[in-house]
Amino acid sequence: MYNPKILERINPTIVKQYSYCPVIPWIQVKLNIYEPLTDSMKIAVENTHPPSGRGQVYVRGSRGSAIIDEIVEDKGGRVIVERKAYRSHNYSRYIEQAVSTYLIARSVIPGIRKIKLVVGNRDNIIDISEDLAVDVERILDLIEKSLNSDKPPSTSPNPKKCGSCWYRRYCPHY
Numbered sequence: 001m002y003n004p005k006i007l008e009r010i011n012p013t014i015v016k017q018y019s020y021c022p023v024i025p026w027i028q029v030k031l032n033i034y035e036p037l038t039d040s041m042k043i044a045v046e047n048t049h050p051p052s053g054r055g056q057v058y059v060r061g062s063r064g065s066a067i068i069d070e071i072v073e074d075k076g077g078r079v080i081v082e083r084k085a086y087r088s089h090n091y092s093r094y095i096e097q098a099v100s101t102y103l104i105a106r107s108v109i110p111g112i113r114k115i116k117l118v119v120g121n122r123d124n125i126i127d128i129s130e131d132l133a134v135d136v137e138r139i140l141d142l143i144e145k146s147l148n149s150d151k152p153p154s155t156s157p158n159p160k161k162c163g164s165c166w167y168r169r170y171c172p173h174y
Ligand code: SF4
Pocket: 021, 022, 023, 024, 155, 156, 157, 158, 161, 162, 165, 166, 167, 168, 171, 172, 173, 174
């Protein structure tokens, strides 16, 4: 049954986890089980705070909620700044996460034109294209549908991922 409160649980972190394995957000939301923060996760949270004197922004829009590391004004419009402490071998997950922040924020903060993804000391400016937005919008739709279902999303266990997955002891597919 459709539950409008599910929207409150959708955020860019869930998008990243869904891209890794669609079962993880389902376990989190349906079974209310969350992996405790590891030391490296805590360091990542500390290292991605905005510079002193500036603040993060919490937004709640029609597609979910997000904490934006920073929003800066540029001559072409507003820029969402997303900081990551570590490089990932799967950079596309960072992009999906950043674009989902934009999709969640755009209904409440107009004029966002770009995303600045800061990974370690490197900046990457992402121009928001309609194709990119449509792709990530599709992921948000899939997540919303999956979290409104009592059945876990189907997936084939992947030994590479499942072997190191903290959620496997609760996983209906493992
Ligand atoms: S054990 Fe495998 S299938 Fe289950 S949640 Fe983890 S990665 Fe996904």
